[in-house]
Amino acid sequence: MIKKILIVDDLHPTFKEQAEILGFEVDDRPQITKAEIFEVIKDYVGIAVRTKFRLDKDFFDAALNLEFVARAGAGLDNIDEVIAKGRNIKLLNAPEGNMDAVGEHATGLLLSLMNNLRIADQQIRNGIWDREANRGYELKGKTVAIIGYGFMGKSFAKKLKGFEVNVIAYDKYKTGFSDKFAKEVSMEEIVRQSDALSLHVPLTSETRQMVNEEYLFHFRKPIFFINTARGEIVNTRAILKAIDQKKVLGAALDVLEVEKFPILAEQDWYADLIRAKNVILTPHVGGWTFDSYRKISEVLASKLSTIY
Numbered sequence: 183m184i185k186k187i188l189i190v191d192d193l194h195p196t197f198k199e200q201a202e203i204l205g206f207e208v209d210d211r212p213q214i215t216k217a218e219i220f221e222v223i224k225d226y227v228g229i230a231v232r233t234k235f236r237l238d239k240d241f242f243d244a245a246l247n248l249e250f251v252a253r254a255g256a257g258l259d260n261i262d263e264v265i266a267k268g269r270n271i272k273l274l275n276a277p278e279g280n281m282d283a284v285g286e287h288a289t290g291l292l293l294s295l296m297n298n299l300r301i302a303d304q305q306i307r308n309g310i311w312d313r314e315a316n317r318g319y320e321l322k323g324k325t326v327a328i329i330g331y332g333f334m335g336k337s338f339a340k341k342l343k344g345f346e347v348n349v350i351a352y353d354k355y356k357t358g359f360s361d362k363f364a365k366e367v368s369m370e371e372i373v374r375q376s377d378a379l380s381l382h383v384p385l386t387s388e389t390r391q392m393v394n395e396e397y398l399f400h401f402r403k404p405i406f407f408i409n410t411a412r413g414e415i416v417n418t419r420a421i422l423k424a425i426d427q428k429k430v431l432g433a434a435l436d437v438l439e440v441e442k443f444p445i446l447a448e449q450d451w452y453a454d455l456i457r458a459k460n461v462i463l464t465p466h467v468g469g470w471t472f473d474s475y476r477k478i479s480e481v482l483a484s485k486l487s488t489i490y
Contacts, residue, residue: 191212223241327349381393401429
């Protein structure tokens with residue numbers, strides 16, 4: 183009997199093509215609604231999803247014959263992993279597919295922050311020529327700290343190598359990971375040495391709202407702050423307060439606690455966030471390039487081939 187896969191989000195055609203070579207029948211329905219998915223999911227052994235909806239107990243109860251979930255991205259935070267693993271449903275994700283995109287995006291954000299590129303561009307467009315106020319900092323000789331040294335953190339460290347910076351990294355779940363790109367250190371060393379801090383951890387119960395006022399209080403020097411991980415890891419009000427107190431020199435946020443409009447504009451911190459001059463915002467595109475769009479599907483297809 184032919185096994186069927188349902189694609190419910192926009193994936194590069196490579197995944198479908200490779201899955202069909204493996205013998206699957208693939209229904210590519212990126213416009214399908216959540217209600218429609220629940221009606222038909224019992225007929226499929228696999229589902230490929232990006233961020234369409236949360237795969238919770240109700241979903242898994244409806245997915246009677248599901249054998250795997252292919253998550254087209256790095257994180258699994260929109261999937262109830264406990265339920266899935268309890269039912270022997272394999273979870274495939276693809277951090278290898280967008281790690282270079284994230285590493286490059288984080289590097290670009292850091293350079294933009296340190297050299298006032300956004301502010302300077304806006305000023306010139308408004309008839310202001312102010313060299314002194316836009317004097318920046320060089321990366322060479324600075325200490326860049328990475329929290330989380332998985333695919334994303336290591337990719338960022340690799341991109342920084344040519345800038346002759348001191349890269350240090352902390353990962354609560356790893357030891358002995360020092361390499362030619364970063365030195366493993368304790369959190370105490372992170373807060374003591376950092377000139378810039380970049381987050382590369384998944385969203386979990388432990389990391390949710392991890393970066394708050396208390397967390398930022400312990401840093402010995404003013405820092406540049408970057409988040410390309412998950413918005414819910416960071417308390418936005420705490421970042422804004424730290425900027426006002428000059429503990430954070432600038433923040434680059436590719437992800438926010440609440441994303442997309444109109445709900446984003448309804449947050450009580452949104453007006454202050456967009457007024458902050460030394461904040462750069464991007465719409466959760468750090469890992470979403472034309473290249474990663476293809477590479478994510480290639481990685482998922484490759485992982486699918488190892489289990490069938």
